[in-house]
Amino acid sequence: MxxxxxxxxxxxxxxxxxxxxxxxxxxxxxxxxxxxxxxxxxxxxxxxxxxxxxxxxxxxxxxxxxxxxxxxxxxxxxxxxxxGPLPELQGESVRDDLITLIAAMRNKRMTDYGKVTACLMPELYRNPEMTRVHQAVSEPRRELMRSVLRRGIESGELRADLDIEMMLLCLSGPTIAQNMLRWNPNVPDEHFAEHLVDFVLRGAHA
Incomplete structure (x- = not known):
């Protein structure tokens, strides 16, 4: 850098x-x-x-x-x-807003952030204070995604018994793994956000 x-x-x-x-x-x-x-x-x-x-x-x-x-x-x-700043959401559909959030995690800025996070990983394992720092930084984005999912439940787009925290993990985990480790090279970068959101939403739709 x-x-x-x-x-x-x-x-x-x-x-x-x-x-x-x-x-x-x-x-x-x-x-x-x-x-x-x-x-x-x-x-x-x-x-x-x-x-x-x-x-x-x-x-x-x-x-x-x-x-x-x-x-x-x-x-x-x-x-x-x-x-960087939180992405602006249109609020018209859960799918579109989730794609916006995942795509924001896949830009050049977030690729660089993934490299920095990889350097922080040993500290996150052994240093509770650094874990708290990282959680504090990540929480606003998690809460933004929660708000989209809650809206989807209220509107009937998503199933009423949806586990929101598990849904966050299902969406964010693969994105972070690909950003930091290129964990599965067989998953293409092109249209990654759309493919991931559509895949996860199959089990979440009402």
């Missing part, structure tokens, strides 16, 4: 907030990109330090601490930024 460090003609503390002065989005992006680069290079979350992030981004430690109180808060924001 290409690093987004600050250029030499920009002083590291140029973003220092004065009265009424907004903080620099460019500096924020450089810091977040530094976290991505360190994780993608294979460094564990535990091994990454604020000092290392500051050096990679070309800023001072104080610049980071003015934005984030600790490393955990920085990691949460970094992974959230990697996921």
């Amino acid at each position: 290409e690093s987004m460090t600050l250029s030499a003609d920009v002083a590291p503390d140029q973003d220092r907030k004065g009265p009424g002065r907004p903080r620099s989005a460019r500096v924020d992006e450089a810091i977040v990109e530094a976290v991505f680069d360190l994780l993608s290079a294979g460094q564990s979350a535990d091994a990454i330090s604020i000092e290392a992030v500051a050096a990679k981004a070309g800023v001072g430690k104080a610049t980071i601490y003015r934005r984030w109180p600790n490393k955990e808060a920085l990691l949460i924001d970094a992974v959230t930024a990697m996921k």
Whole structure:
């Protein structure tokens, strides 16, 4: 992943907030990109330090601490930024909205995020705090998918006894596995979202 460090003609503390002065989005992006680069290079979350992030981004430690109180808060924001904004849903049909959600998990941004997540996997196994961070980042997308499924149950599109949490797993699990591991190379990337949603919905329709 290409690093987004600050250029030499920009002083590291140029973003220092004065009265009424907004903080620099460019500096924020450089810091977040530094976290991505360190994780993608294979460094564990535990091994990454604020000092290392500051050096990679070309800023001072104080610049980071003015934005984030600790490393955990920085990691949460970094992974959230990697996921990007929640997709906008049309709300016209459950199928179309689910396809939109799955397709959003298959774009270039999410492919890069999958690589970063793969670097975080050892930490997720042994570090409860990093597991909590990852869950906090993932929950808004899960809740958005839940809302689509609840709407489908209420409208009669989906069966009334549908297990929503299991449905989330059936839709998200294959997508994550393909993003991170290319788990089944025989499943084509083209129209992946449509094929997955249609396959899962066969058992969920009213």
